[in-house]
Amino acid sequence: MERIKKYVDVITEFSADGKIRPLEVLWDDGTRYEIDKILSVDRRASLKVGGAGIRYTCQINGVRTFLYLEENKWFVEAKVMQ
Template identity: 50%
Template sequence: MEQPQRRKVYVKVNADHNPDGSCRPNAITFENDEVYEIDRVKRKCRAASMKVGGNGIRYTVMICGQESYLFDEENGKWFVEAKS
């Protein structure tokens, strides 16, 4: 089965910033104002998006039982690899 096309979508992120410098994203808001709660953060690592370009800190998150990547470009901008 062919993989769906992806596009880079910048999103608003609600996150906790801790005194030790760590960050835990809690929810994302898409361009259409849909809010998705992040159930769990599985991993955090520096990585590049091979599907839409860009890089930064990649959070592997669970949203409604689905695994997704959330990228922090470290300039205050966050993006996801959204299905077209």
């Protein structure tokens, strides 16, 4: 399945010690996806769509999803609907 780099809005929480925790992903059609759990956080490149940054491995609705913070923008590896 083909994927594209899709920039998304993300609701985040900033802690006093400077940690960033994404809480929700907002799709451009208005759909909101609550992040159930953060499984890991590390610096990685997206091999599927290009780009690099801090990768948050998240669980959303029971599905493992990668959410990237690239400089000051968030993106996901979105599936292309054909």
